[in-house]
Each structure stands twice: as structure tokens, then as C-alpha cells.
Amino acid sequence: MFGIGSDIGIDLGTASVLVFAKGKGIVLQEPSVVAIDKNTNNILAVGQDARKMLGRTPGNIVAIRPLKDGVISDYDMTERMLKYFIQKTTGRRLLFKPKIIVCVPSGVTEVEKRAVIDATNEAGARMTYLIEEPIAAAIGAGLDISKPNGHMVVDIGGGTSDVAVISLGGIVVSTSIKVAGDKFDESIIRYMRKKHNIMIGERTAEEMKINIGTAFFRETEAFMDVRGRNLVSGLPVNIKISSNEMMEALDETVTAIADAVHSVLERTPPELASDISNQGIIMTGGGALLWGLDKLIEKRTGIQVFIAEDAISCVAKGTGKALDSLHILEQNVQYSKSRYR
Numbered sequence: 353m354f355g356i357g358s359d360i361g362i363d364l365g366t367a368s369v370l371v372f373a374k375g376k377g378i379v380l381q382e383p384s385v386v387a388i389d390k391n392t393n394n395i396l397a398v399g400q401d402a403r404k405m406l407g408r409t410p411g412n413i414v415a416i417r418p419l420k421d422g423v424i425s426d427y428d429m430t431e432r433m434l435k436y437f438i439q440k441t442t443g444r445r446l447l448f449k450p451k452i453i454v455c456v457p458s459g460v461t462e463v464e465k466r467a468v469i470d471a472t473n474e475a476g477a478r479m480t481y482l483i484e485e486p487i488a489a490a491i492g493a494g495l496d497i498s499k500p501n502g503h504m505v506v507d508i509g510g511g512t513s514d515v516a517v518i519s520l521g522g523i524v525v526s527t528s529i530k531v532a533g534d535k536f537d538e539s540i541i542r543y544m545r546k547k548h549n550i551m552i553g554e555r556t557a558e559e560m561k562i563n564i565g566t567a568f569f570r571e572t573e574a575f576m577d578v579r580g581r582n583l584v585s586g587l588p589v590n591i592k593i594s595s596n597e598m599m600e601a602l603d604e605t606v607t608a609i610a611d612a613v614h615s616v617l618e619r620t621p622p623e624l625a626s627d628i629s630n631q632g633i634i635m636t637g638g639g640a641l642l643w644g645l646d647k648l649i650e651k652r653t654g655i656q657v658f659i660a661e662d663a664i665s666c667v668a669k670g671t672g673k674a675l676d677s678l679h680i681l682e683q684n685v686q687y688s689k690s691r692y693r
């Protein structure tokens with residue numbers, strides 16, 4: 353327990369939850385995974401400890417990801433996970449309850465937003481605010497979004513990729529697709545099964561994506577030794593996979609993201625499009641780190657693409673910082689006072 357009394361910003365992501373405390377920076381970064389005992393419905397582990405259990409649990413224990421594909425797939429577990437992380441960060445007995453701002457995946461419904469607000473209030477917030485993901489990403493990337501100037505942000509997370517044009521503190525044009533980091537992993541799993549007759553797990557696929565994943569031609573090829581199970585013999589095998597193969601495996605998924613960026617640019621008013629063309633496109637989120645994805649989007653749009661510093665913690669940082677500029681963001685935040693003050 354850190355016992356932080358200051359206001360906090362939370363990036364409630366499908367892959368991970370990050371907490372940003374005012375004056376302290378990122379104080380918590382854990383996978384969005386919960387392990388429960390099916391018989392008692394008790395939570396056994398949350399975050400990193402629960403992630404280690406994914407795919408390795410005995411019958412009575414399930415390790416689940418309560419947010420999947422950018423939506424809350426398990427409402428109750430999301431609430432319990434959020435409460436656990438908030439209490440771990442702020443401590444249980446607070447003299448001064450903090451203001452908490454939560455950034456939710458863009459696909460969540462009004463009912464799910466309400467659930468997040470209630471869980472945050474119950475976990476000890478004096479006031480809870482919700483913010484849209486692309487706005488938080490833009491603030492976290494250090495953009496001044498208060499001016500009448502167009503910025504394009506492409507946030508590629510675990511479950512969703514959000515593409516938005518922002519001006520005067522609001523979203524002008526945007527799209528959100530359920531193709532992001534998780535889909536990259538699924539494509540790699542599918543490729544390994546089809547091409548090599550080898551079954552690999554989600555964690556191996558993610559390691560391959562991070563180490564040799566490729567979205568654009570690499571001059572120097574990279575290789576990785578991969579362990580899996582041969583689907584014919586049923587036995588464990590080792591195989592060397594190249595980055596060129598990853599480019600083939602990921603082609604369809606990365607093209608879907610480039611298509612989304614293209615479609616938003618097509619719908620962008622000309623003045624804002626010319627701002628974006630001068631300043632470039634900013635990429636945030638863990639998925640933005642896939643090798644060559646920036647180059648692919650650059651080639652497709654003819655506009656320079658920059659990957660934000662600390663791409664993974666950008667949304668959390670922006671969420672925390674947004675607490676200072678709520679007056680500018682009024683149109684983009686929902687808020688609710690705690691009933692438990």
C-alpha cells in the first residue's frame with residue numbers, strides 16, 4: 353500500500369491498468385487480470401500475480417481478463433479489480449479522499465461507464481471523472497490541445513485502436529476499431545498453426561510480437577527461438593522464426609489500422625488536415641511500439657509519424673494531467689460526486 357493522498361488518474365486498459373499520482377508520476381502498472389476461485393467466487397490474485405496463472409490454473413481457479421476487445425466483458429470483476437488497484441494505491445483509511453479521473457476504453461457503454469464511476473466512488477474517491485482515451489493520449493503526449501489547431505492521435509492499445517483528430521480540447525473526427533495488440537497476438541498464433549503446424553500460447557505470441565514482430569520491411573532480419581507443441585506429434589518443439597515471417601503473419605491486422613487512419617483523414621476538415629500534415633501524426637499506446645508500424649502509416653498517408661515518448665504510459669500520464677485542465681475538457685469528461693463522502 354502506497355498511501356497516496358493526492359489526486360490520481362487511472363488508465364483502465366484492456367491489457368494493463370496504470371495509475372498516475374499528482375506529483376509522483378506512475379505509481380502502479382499491472383496487467384488487467386484477475387484470478388478467482390470458481391467455487392467461492394473469491395479473488396485469489398490480481399494483476400501480475402494473476403497474469404502468471406493465465407492458462408496454467410487447476411480446475412477450480414480461473415484467471416480472467418475482465419476487459420476484452422476494448423469493452424468490459426466482466427462487469428463485476430472489473431469493479432473488483434479497479435477497487436483493488438485504487439485501494440492499493442491510496443490506502444484504505446484516507447483523511448482526505450482524492451479526486452480520481454479514469455480513462456476508459458472508447459467502446460464502453462453508458463451502463464459500463466456508470467459501473468466504473470460507482471466502483472471508483474466506492475473505492476474511496478471524493479469525486480470521479482471519466483475521460484475519453486484519445487484526449488488523454490494527446491495530453492500525455494504533451495500536445496497543447498486547447499488551441500484551434502488540428503492534432504491527430506493514433507492510440508494502439510491491447511483491445512482497441514483509436515484514431516482521433518483533436519482541436520480546441522475536443523474530438524472533431526474519430527474512429528475506434530477492435531484491432532490492436534491482442535489481435536496481433538491472435539494473428540501470430542494463427543500463422544504458427546497454419547504455416548508450421550505448431551500451437552503456441554498467448555504469452556509466447558506476445559513475446560514474438562515484441563521481439564521480432566514487424567509491420568514494415570526490415571533491412572536487417574531478426575530471429576527468435578520459439579517453443580510450442582507440434583499439432584501432429586503432440587510433442588513440444590523448438591523452431592527459429594524470422595521477422596520476415598512476422599510481417600506476413602501481421603499483414604492483415606496492421607493494414608486494418610492503416611485503413612482506419614486513412615478513413616479518418618478522409619473525413620477531416622481541410623484546415624485541420626493541413627495542420628496535421630505540417631505537424632505530423634502522434635502514435636501512443638503499447639501497440640505503437642510494434643516495429644515499423646509508424647513507417648507503414650507514414651507510407652500510407654504521406655504524413656510524418658512520431659511515436660510518443662513513453663508510449664505505454666502516455667494515456668495514464670495524460671489522464672492524471674487532465675485533472676489540472678478540467679475547465680478546458682468539460683465537454684469531454686463525465687463526473688459524479690461520491691455518495692460515500
Ligand SMILES: Nc1ncnc2c1ncn2[C@@H]1O[C@H](COP(=O)(O)OP(=O)(O)OP(=O)(O)O)[C@@H](O)[C@H]1O
Pocket residue numbers: 363364365366367368369422457508509510511512513532533534558561562565636637638639640641642643663664667
Ligand atoms: N514493444 C512492443 N512491441 C509491440 N507491442 C507491444 C510492445 N510493448 C507492449 N506491446 C503491446 O501493447 C499492448 C498494450 O498496450 P497498452 O498498455 O497501451 O493497452 P491498454 O491501454 O491496456 O489497452 P486499450 O487501450 O485497448 O484499453 C499489448 O498488446 C502489448 O502486447
